Amino acid sequence: MTDDELIWRIAGGSGDGIDSTSQNFAKALMRSGLNVFTHRHYPSRIRGGHTYVEIRASDDPVKSRGDGYNFLLALGDSFARNPQEEAYYGNEEIKPLSENLDELREGGVIVYDAGLLDTDEIEDFDERVEENDWHVYDLDLRGLAKEHGREVMRNTAGVGATAALLDLDLEPIESLMEDAMSGDVLEANLTILHDAYESVDEDYEHTHDLRAPEGTVDEEQVLVSGSHGIAYGAIDEGCRFISGYPMTPWTDVFTIMTQHLSEFGGISEQVEDEIAAASLAIGASHAGAKAMSGSSGGGFALMSEPLGLAEMTETPVVLVESMRAGPSTGMPTKPEQGDLEHVLYTSQGDSNRVVFAPGDPAEAYEQTRKAFELAYDYQIPAIVLYDQKLSGGHQTVPEAVFDEEPNPDIGSVVTEEDLEEAAQEAGRFKRYMYDGEGGVSKRSLPGQKGGNYLASGNEHNEVGHISEDPDNRVIQMNRRMAKLDAIREELDENADHQPVYGPEDADYGILTFGSAKGVAEEAVDVLNDEGHSVKAMNVSDIMPFAKAEVTEFLESVDEALVVEMNATAQFRRHIQGQLGRFGEKLYSLLKYDGNPFEPAEVVDGFRTRIDGSGDISEYNVRIESATGD
Amino acid sequence: MSVFNAIGEEREIDRDEFTPEIEPQATWCPGCGDFGVLKALKQAMPEVGRNPEESLLVTGIGCSGKLSSYFRSYGFHSIHGRALPVARAAKMANPDLEVIAAGGDGDGYGIGGNHFMHTARENHDMTYIVFDNEIFGLTKGQTSPTSPKGHKSKTQPHGSAKSPIRPLSLGLTSGASYIARTAAVNPNQAKEILVEAMEHDGFAHVDFLTQCPTWNKDAKQYVPYIDIQDSDDYDFDIHDRREAAEMMYEAEDALYEGEVLTGRFYVDEDRPSYQEEKQATGDMPEEPLAERYFDDDYEWERSYDLLDRHK
Ligand SMILES: Cc1ncc(C[n+]2csc(CCOP(=O)(O)OP(=O)(O)O)c2C)c(N)n1
Numbered sequence: 001m002t003d004d005e006l007i008w009r010i011a012g013g014s015g016d017g018i019d020s021t022s023q024n025f026a027k028a029l030m031r032s033g034l035n036v037f038t039h040r041h042y043p044s045r046i047r048g049g050h051t052y053v054e055i056r057a058s059d060d061p062v063k064s065r066g067d068g069y070n071f072l073l074a075l076g077d078s079f080a081r082n083p084q085e086e087a088y089y090g091n092e093e094i095k096p097l098s099e100n101l102d103e104l105r106e107g108g109v110i111v112y113d114a115g116l117l118d119t120d121e122i123e124d125f126d127e128r129v130e131e132n133d134w135h136v137y138d139l140d141l142r143g144l145a146k147e148h149g150r151e152v153m154r155n156t157a158g159v160g161a162t163a164a165l166l167d168l169d170l171e172p173i174e175s176l177m178e179d180a181m182s183g184d185v186l187e188a189n190l191t192i193l194h195d196a197y198e199s200v201d202e203d204y205e206h207t208h209d210l211r212a213p214e215g216t217v218d219e220e221q222v223l224v225s226g227s228h229g230i231a232y233g234a235i236d237e238g239c240r241f242i243s244g245y246p247m248t249p250w251t252d253v254f255t256i257m258t259q260h261l262s263e264f265g266g267i268s269e270q271v272e273d274e275i276a277a278a279s280l281a282i283g284a285s286h287a288g289a290k291a292m293s294g295s296s297g298g299g300f301a302l303m304s305e306p307l308g309l310a311e312m313t314e315t316p317v318v319l320v321e322s323m324r325a326g327p328s329t330g331m332p333t334k335p336e337q338g339d340l341e342h343v344l345y346t347s348q349g350d351s352n353r354v355v356f357a358p359g360d361p362a363e364a365y366e367q368t369r370k371a372f373e374l375a376y377d378y379q380i381p382a383i384v385l386y387d388q389k390l391s392g393g394h395q396t397v398p399e400a401v402f403d404e405e406p407n408p409d410i411g412s413v414v415t416e417e418d419l420e421e422a423a424q425e426a427g428r429f430k431r432y433m434y435d436g437e438g439g440v441s442k443r444s445l446p447g448q449k450g451g452n453y454l455a456s457g458n459e460h461n462e463v464g465h466i467s468e469d470p471d472n473r474v475i476q477m478n479r480r481m482a483k484l485d486a487i488r489e490e491l492d493e494n495a496d497h498q499p500v501y502g503p504e505d506a507d508y509g510i511l512t513f514g515s516a517k518g519v520a521e522e523a524v525d526v527l528n529d530e531g532h533s534v535k536a537m538n539v540s541d542i543m544p545f546a547k548a549e550v551t552e553f554l555e556s557v558d559e560a561l562v563v564e565m566n567a568t569a570q571f572r573r574h575i576q577g578q579l580g581r582f583g584e585k586l587y588s589l590l591k592y593d594g595n596p597f598e599p600a601e602v603v604d605g606f607r608t609r610i611d612g613s614g615d616i617s618e619y620n621v622r623i624e625s626a627t628g629d
Numbered sequence: 630m631s632v633f634n635a636i637g638e639e640r641e642i643d644r645d646e647f648t649p650e651i652e653p654q655a656t657w658c659p660g661c662g663d664f665g666v667l668k669a670l671k672q673a674m675p676e677v678g679r680n681p682e683e684s685l686l687v688t689g690i691g692c693s694g695k696l697s698s699y700f701r702s703y704g705f706h707s708i709h710g711r712a713l714p715v716a717r718a719a720k721m722a723n724p725d726l727e728v729i730a731a732g733g734d735g736d737g738y739g740i741g742g743n744h745f746m747h748t749a750r751e752n753h754d755m756t757y758i759v760f761d762n763e764i765f766g767l768t769k770g771q772t773s774p775t776s777p778k779g780h781k782s783k784t785q786p787h788g789s790a791k792s793p794i795r796p797l798s799l800g801l802t803s804g805a806s807y808i809a810r811t812a813a814v815n816p817n818q819a820k821e822i823l824v825e826a827m828e829h830d831g832f833a834h835v836d837f838l839t840q841c842p843t844w845n846k847d848a849k850q851y852v853p854y855i856d857i858q859d860s861d862d863y864d865f866d867i868h869d870r871r872e873a874a875e876m877m878y879e880a881e882d883a884l885y886e887g888e889v890l891t892g893r894f895y896v897d898e899d900r901p902s903y904q905e906e907k908q909a910t911g912d913m914p915e916e917p918l919a920e921r922y923f924d925d926d927y928e929w930e931r932s933y934d935l936l937d938r939h940k
């Protein structure tokens with residue numbers, strides 16, 4: 001957590017190029033040595049509707065969107081105007097100003113496009129400006145853009161004005177533009193950038209104090225989203241087959257993978273539905289490729305039966321599930337962590353799967369790799385569970401995180417030599433024979449001599465033939481179920497997926513899973529600064545659950561607040577269910593309004609619970625105690 | 630040496646090699662048409678020159694789905710209606726495999742209808758055998774998508790109000806490039822058609838009429854059948870879509886009137902298979918994907934090389 005930070009919000013109409021503009025600006029800030037975190041807010045509409053992107057930049061690490069923001073660049077909604085008459089209609093055009101003022105901090109800066117917006121139409125604007133000591137700059141960004149190029153380039157004019165007002169070096173911005181454009185378009189944009197910069201310097205008196213923080217990060221950083229983390233992790237793990245059907249927000253991973261797989265000699269398939277998608281991944285894996293699929297809520301629901309098929313046939317496969325607010329189609333572009341139990345328990349029978357929930361893009365990369373490794377070593381489906389927030393938000397990550405060797409190892413597969421000596425029955429290879437090693441039996445691949453067997457979703461004997469023999473059933477069930485214990489053991493030995501943040505001997509704890517990690521860590525900083533004694537743990541090993549680490553954490557604190565984005569405390573229930581105790585120590589802070597937690601909400605939630613000094617009444621959050629023990 | 634060492638192995642292949650030591654009588658009823666499919670497939674394989682271990686038979690769920698238990702090749706007994714998506718990805722991952730998918734009419738034309746349509750559309754190089762017995766066998770005799778209109782069953786006690794689907798026509802409109810119908814009671818034709826289907830470079834759809842004496846007693850045993858290629862009454866060009874469509878229509882109507890028309894209905898030898906199409910667009914490697922994991926000389930590229938765009 002830091003005081004010296006810029007949180008820049010660019011607001012306007014969705015479809016107006018806000019995303020690309022903000023991406024470039026975020027990169028420019030990163031190139032000037034800052035840590036950056038971006039947050040994208042957009043409605044479920046293609047064009048129309050209000051949208052904004054927030055870029056938080058600081059020399060200190062930034063792990064969440066922060067609380068409120070301090071610089072607003074308000075662009076107009078170009079499509080909300082009647083293109084023929086060049087006149088406004090409806091009320092939509094003033095939203096970039098009116099919709100965004102509530103969260104603007106005291107002393108903040110507003111740049112608005114006076115060519116498109118009129119502050120007279122906004123109630124109490126002047127009073128609010130005065131009350132909050134806002135500094136307002138009314139630039140005709142549209143005019144500037146039109147003078148040298150086209151109206152859409154007003155984003156560039158806005159960035160030029162921002163740079164002038166924050167004393168930012170234009171060089172990183174220019175070089176990014178040079179990378180992204182060429183020819184006349186580049187020329188026009190560069191002219192507009194400079195024009196806006198100069199006009200702010202010449203025509204306006206600078207009344208505000210806000211400046212861009214000084215960046216001193218000298219490590220090479222990259223700006224990536226959780227979706228990139230997952231896709232790149234899969235690529236490095238040798239995944240060369242992906243099948244999917246579009247559904248927000250999973251589409252991000254699908255698109256990134258598809259974009260690159262052919263360059264990497266792989267195959268991507270957009271198919272007819274999610275049942276097919278998961279089934280294709282199973283088919284490709286069965287034939288010997290490293291394969292993945294995935295979806296979001298409703299699409300993942302369709303994968304329930306193939307998921308069980310993968311488990312029963314012991315076909316390795318990695319599925320990703322990007323949560324959005326539900327039930328049903330819910331809120332497609334809004335994050336929630338409400339699919340936890342869906343992912344844990346979907347599919348019939350006593351079914352087993354590995355579930356990881358990475359907390360940031362770096363973890364997304366590492367844990368996707370781990371998910372593949374375990375899936376192929378143990379022949380079990382593995383799920384990477386994340387949400388819309390981690391999917392779309394970009395964050396600076398040290399480049400070194402990705403500087404890892406590829407791993408094309410396909411896991412527990414027999415060799416030709418093995419097969420010459422392998423046990424056979426009924427003319428088939430005993431592919432499901434228990435050799436006593438963590439439940440894993442070696443598999444052969446179609447085409448291998450001496451390896452033919454039947455992979456069956458029905459309960460089967462060692463060669464795959466359907467069997468309802470009670471003794472065989474128990475042996476096969478026990479063998480498959482033993483895998484999770486073996487995986488847990490392996491994870492406990494080698495991995496450290498559950499980072500603890502804050503003083504080791506803290507009295508209180510905050511528990512999160514997935515994308516809530518950074519928010520909790522920032523809240524911990526604030527709380528300890530004001531004299532509380534608190535630490536946070538983000539749990540990624542959801543299944544098999546990180547029992548030892550979470551137990552140790554909970555034993556060391558008097559009480560813990562479980563922070564999660566859903567209404568029914570699914571994660572808290574999972575902890576209680578897995579550990580069978582600690583009910584008396586656990587309290588929940590729940591949020592399910594479609595927006596991710598902000599640090600202040602966690603801070604106030606904690607204060608409210610611990611000593612009553614907080615006030616959560618103004619937030620859409622709820623505190624709940626655990627029922628039972 | 631390739632890790633898939635059974636693929637392309639040249640040797641005498643005997644049909645007995647396709648028989649595992651397990652008895653189909655254990656689940657199939659006496660007189661079931663499924664025996665006919667099993668037999669025809671075992672006879673066809675040596676003629677195609679495929680040995681058991683370079684073949685992958687993916688089946689759905691149903692009596693028909695048990696085919697993979699009684700046929701000795703690599704097998705995948707998947708879930709109801711989903712044999713095709715499993716099969717086509719296996720083929721994409723390793724195009725050297727002889728991939729056959731099979732399932733019932735409920736499996737393929739009902740629950741898996743969407744996959745049938747899309748697999749045919751994509752024209753994957755594989756063979757799809759549908760055991761068409763006009764009934765749900767395994768779940769004890771419910772009305773299926775190919776049951777005739779008015780068909781009575783425990784789930785349609787007043788008689789089905791639905792017209793049966795037209796499997797051959799559906800295959801044609803969906804894009805299958807080889808479409809034939811044969812019957813378990815006609816072993817020679819069945820074998821020949823399966824050989825052709827497997828040798829066909831594209832999606833071969835075989836609607837295989839199989840009697841279910843247990844649940845579909847009134848239904849004909851598909852005799853007397855007529856082989857349309859052998860009969861002088863049916864003269865049409867199997868390479869012509871329109872003529873084929875008309876012939877299919879006739880055969881589909883005739884079936885419910887007790888006239889069993891079998892044979893080849895449509896063959897398109899020119900249409901490239903999905904693999905070829907995908908390779909042409911650069912979306913699929915020339916070498917089998919699955920081989921690559923065993924190639925010690927292959928240089929695995931990594932995502933690090935993509936990071937420039939994030940700087
Ligand atoms: C998702 C799902 N729904 C239903 C079933 C139950 N089921 C098993 S086989 C079958 C129908 C089989 O009929 P058909 O596909 O015509 O094959 P047949 O048994 O006649 O060979 C059904 C409904 C199932 N296994 N899975």
Ligand code: SF4
Binds near residue numbers: 660663693841843
């Ligand atoms: S129920 Fe019908 S389809 Fe199933 S095995 Fe018996 S005869 Fe064959």
